[in-house]
Amino acid sequence: MKPSPKLRILEIAKNRFYRQGYYHTGINQIIKESETAKASFYDHFPSKQSLGVNVIRAYGVDVLVWFRGILRQSKTPNDFIREMTNAILNQIHSNESYYQGCPIAIFSCQFPVGEIPFSEEFKRIVVRWESLFVMTIAKWKEKGYLRFDTSEIALARDLITLYEGALINWRISLNEDYISRVFDQMKERLKLEAKK
Template sequence: MKHHPVLPKERILDTALRLFHEQGYNTTGINQIISEAGVAKASLYLHFKSKEDLGVEYLKARQQIWFDQLLSFTDESKKEKKKIFAAFDFLIQINEKENFRGCSFLNMLSEIQSDESQLLSIIQEYKQQLRTFFADVMENPKDDLSDTVYLLFEGAMQESQLFKSQWPVERAKKIVSDLYKLKYFK
């Protein structure tokens, strides 16, 4: 079996994925990324014009990873209610795996400047994709209930990060269950 070396661009992005997620966007410097990726400064700037460009690629990669995991986790469930509950169970699993690190996108949103519109655009795109996920799962929700579920999910994600606890996710899941019992969903 032939070993393929990891290209500098991949090492840079892999390092940024780890460091931005663990430390935050603003507290991670370009020099640390260069050092830990084992690349020359010129190599970084050959592939990424700026830290913001690297941040955009980080968000796109994180979006792909997160949604692949979410879809994989929820695909077993065929029924709407079970698929929604599986999404909340996925959030519980991510909290445990990542030690309540929270949403990478909202974490970055809290760090960026108003002129970093590329980053804001990617964050909005990701959140719209998540909103669409719930709308697609709920084929015929009454009164935009898919947005209610989306907002419960988002709130649970943020509050579980704040309290370092699963109770917000469990409570949001219970609210969704109660909505089903009240026949708000089909």
């Protein structure tokens, strides 16, 4: 069964905005590739900006689900390093996908800092990531893997920053050393919080 016009439009836009960029993708291209009537497009998305916001939300869900899968498998901080290593390496070496880095980071760099309504969506996504990491870090503390005075939010932000920073630098340079070094950096950051 063919997906609904709204879903087709959203999937094409997610793909095109990721591969070509927001400003290099036209509404007519999305309409044609999604095999949707122009009137139907505007029924679902009154403007390109509206479509952009919906794409950001969809990327946010995708990345949140990806992080959640990694963190669910991570009973310990060492498990997290292993799971994150496997997940990132699978992404950058996959022959089945066109991977350029985190879609949220890539998309956010296409707009001026603070541009409404996009910046509000990006902020909401980061808050969700932080909450997810904070919950996992709190569990690691309860189980005695981390010091009781570890700041969950500080550690969550550091791990997210290391991840995003490594991917951006890999994307800029195409040097995989940024990817291999991020795992050592995460280990060192987690060691600082390890219970002695």
